[in-house]
Amino acid sequence: MIEFRDVSVDYGNGPVLRGVDAVIGEGELCLVVGPTGSGKSSLLGAAGARVPHFSGGRLTGTVLVDGRDTREHLPRDLADVVGVVGQDPLASFVTDTVAEELAFAMEQLALAPTLMRRRVEEVLDLLGLAALRDRPLGDLSGGQQQRVAIGAVLTAQPRILVLDEPTSALDPAAAEDVLAALTRLVHDAGITVLLAEHRLERVVQFADAVISLTADGVATSGDPATVLAGSAVAPPVVELGRLAGWDPLPLSVRDARRTAGPLRERVLAGSSAAAGGPGSEGTTAEPGSFRSASAGRSAGRSAARSAADEPGTPTLTADGLHVRHGRAHAVRGVDLALAAGEVVALMGRNGAGKSSLLWALSGAGPRSAGTVRTAAGADPADQRPAVARRQVALVPQSPTDLLYLATVSAECAAADSQADAEPGSTARILGSITPGIDPGRHPRDLSEGQRLALAVAVQLAAAPAVLLLDEPTRGLDYPAKAELVAALAGLRRQGRTVLVASHDVEFVAQLADRVLLLADGEVVTDAPARDFLLDSPVFAPQVAKILAPAPVLTVADVRRALDAGAEPESAP
Template identity: 75%
Template sequence: MIEFRDVTVSYTGTPALREASFTVGEGELCLVVGPTGSGKSTLLGAACARVPHFSGGLLSGTVLVAGRDTRDHLPRDLADVVGVVGQDPLASFVTDSVEEELAFAMEQLGVAPALMRKRVEEVLDLLGLAPLRGRALADLSGGEQQRVAIGAVLTAQPRILVLDEPTSALDPGAAEDVLAALTRLVHDSGITVLLAEHRLERVVQFADSVISLTPDGVAAAGAPAAVLAHSSVAPPVVELGRLANWDPLPLSVRDARRVAGPLRERVRDGLAAAAGTTRAGAPKDRAGRPPSGAAAKLVADGLHVRYGATHAVRGVDLALPAGEVVALMGRNGSGKSSLLWALSGRGRRSGGTVTLPDGTDPAELTPAVARREVALVPQAPSDLLYLPTVAAECAAADEQAAAGAGTTASILDSLTPGIDAARHPRDLSEGQRLALAVAVQLAATPRVLLLDEPTRGLDYTAKAHLVAALDELRAGGHTILVASHDVEFVARVAGRVVLLAEGEVVADAPAEEVLRDSPTFAPQVAKILAPVGVLTVADVREALAAGAAAEGPP
């Protein structure tokens, strides 16, 4: 269905994709992986003719889509066979409500009204959108918008689906539902899916093939286990398999648990040795916890947020101590973003109070003072970016934060190295744009930092750099509250988890207590090695090292 023959794509003389050759067959789910900025979006764009017809640049080689050469066919000429879902759902919407958006593509293709109604109902059920059918698109959460964008493509019943990070804004449960729906379409309807995703732990077990891109745009294609065994980016189950020298390499929790018995015992012994106890050893203390008796940097008391008839936040009480990383979790629409905006002082409140240690409400602060006290990185990073180049954004952030020249640029380079400072922020990938917004806010070293889905579009390496940056802030006495669906990131960075449901706090406890036994929020390592109390590959590595040290030299 999709064939690339020696395809190279260049922008201003710099190749984003180099001599890519591969074939994606009918009824196949092909996963595209690679570091942030490695050319994944360019590859997807070439597969639907948006590159170079819409994006510009120079394409050499041949791209065939359902037998049609993209040199001779514009994106509109492929609309009957290819459906595309981009990284930013808002950018794709052309109507105001959910039902209208689901019907729009069919209207353009001339589908009969009775058939349109039938397909809309089917997609509403397939993606769990029925409760949202009459809602305005602007009032939906980011994850809900993502599901609508996917549904708007599915109603046209294309033969090929091209998706750029389709689960990046979804909670784990919703992501599983979407991936299960895509898998059913592949297996039952023979639809071909080309999908790029950074959260590989969610999707790799569904893939029939993988295309791995290096940072300079070189592609390698093949079977998932063979490609991921040598890929620079890999999910925790693969990293754990590499550490344990498992062969063949498992790609799912189920397959890993079948061979994890000996490793589980070694980790149990290592934890016991590290704790100086018997085999009943306990998990290690997590870095995200605050010092004992740390004073609160931000306190919410009885906080409410309403949007018309929607009660988004219901009487939330929350204290954020100095030197703590807190993760805010919950399904899409549970009120996480509304709570962050209310805490920042820049969002709506319908009741309750938010105070800093001196009793000041963040809403009363000037913007210049507020960014040093309570800074928010929103889910849409473009909300913070307004200048024509990356260099200009970095320079302005340095000036506004009263930081030394180059501070923001240095932070950005540590998160995602190699971004051209002369590029416009809108021309960056979603992950690069998010990293820039994070760097802009980190330059002021705010006492309280609020992050809304900060790993969306970031590869595993960039996430590790973000973890290091947040841990440095935490060690310096700063407080971080991060709303995230990324359970692997939360397991690495947070010492405490606050779980929201329907705008209310339903759990507020140490991270390992909330994550370890949860069927929805447990990270892959916790599922594989349960009931042993570890959450990450790093935890396993430390336990094995402790066990080896206790045994002494042979």
């Protein structure tokens, strides 16, 4: 259905894809993996003819989609066969409500009203959107918007689906529902799916083929286990298999558990002597330092948390906090206290009120009732933005909300100036999280992960006492997430506070001290992160599922347990 023949793409600053050769057959789910900025979105864009017809740049080689050469067919000429879901769902919406958006593509295809109604109902049920049928799109959470964007494409029943980070804003249960729906479409309807995703632990077990891109745009394609065995970007199950020497590498929790018996016994034997757990990753840097990529990854794998890192005095408190959006009661009477030197994860299903709570705490969002106080006794909502930012800084789910200048270097320089920071501070922070970004590029031309890293760096330049992050790993690959973990752990050692709303359980397992679980706007759980993640069938990371009942959450935990005294295991 899709064929790439010696495809290269260059936007004027050097090739982002180099000589890609790959064939994706009918009824296959092909996963595209690679570091942030490696050209995954460009490859997907080429499959839908958006590159170069919409994006600009120069494409060489040949892309065939259902036998049609994209050099001779514009995206509209492929609309009957290709449906595309981009990284930013809001950018694709053209109507006001969920039902209208689901029907829009069918209206353009002039389908009969009765057929349109039936397909809308089917997609509402397929993606769990029935309760949101008449909701305005602007009132939905990021994850709900993502499901609507996928549904709007599915109603037209294309033969090829191209999806860029389709589960990045979804909670684990919703992500499983979406991926199960895609798998049914592949197996039962013969739909071809080309999908790019950074959270490989969610999707790799569904893939029939993998295209792996290197940082300089060189591609390797083939069987998932074979390609991922040598890929620089791999999910925890593959990393665990590499550590244990398993061959072939398992790609699912089920297959890994069947192989993991001997390893589980060794980990159980050594875990009592091993230090580690949530907060252990990335905690060996000197206070205030932001390290290079290699140093961050090395330290993150070996560090254990010390007693000096224990949380201190409260830096932000909320009492009886309520937030209403029209008739929707998003936050209901939340009380919380965040301590200095503490990283707290805010978790919960899509629409639970996480983003509304973060905006209310920052002082920039609406509140219906309740109070928020910093350590100095001030309410961020009553302070000038420049002053409030040094106390409580928010990185929103949409990083472009913070970016307004024409180049990355201009954004960094403005952040330094506004924060009274040493020139170059923001650029150094950015380089520690996601190295290699061209300072001359426009922020809108960056990948989603690169834009988010830039927004994080802009806010960190002000050295806020409290940093609020809304889905900060969206669009970040595993190495970039490791660098973000290292940076946030450095803030913790400085006595700063981090509250991070995230669906990324692997990220939370590496960093969080405490988890607040939000449901229908209420805090229903406030527990140590290790206890919560080990006990939860929904939020447990892959390693915990594979090696239960061993008390480990990450591959780094396993490595420490093995180093504590287990003998080397022979590969099965």
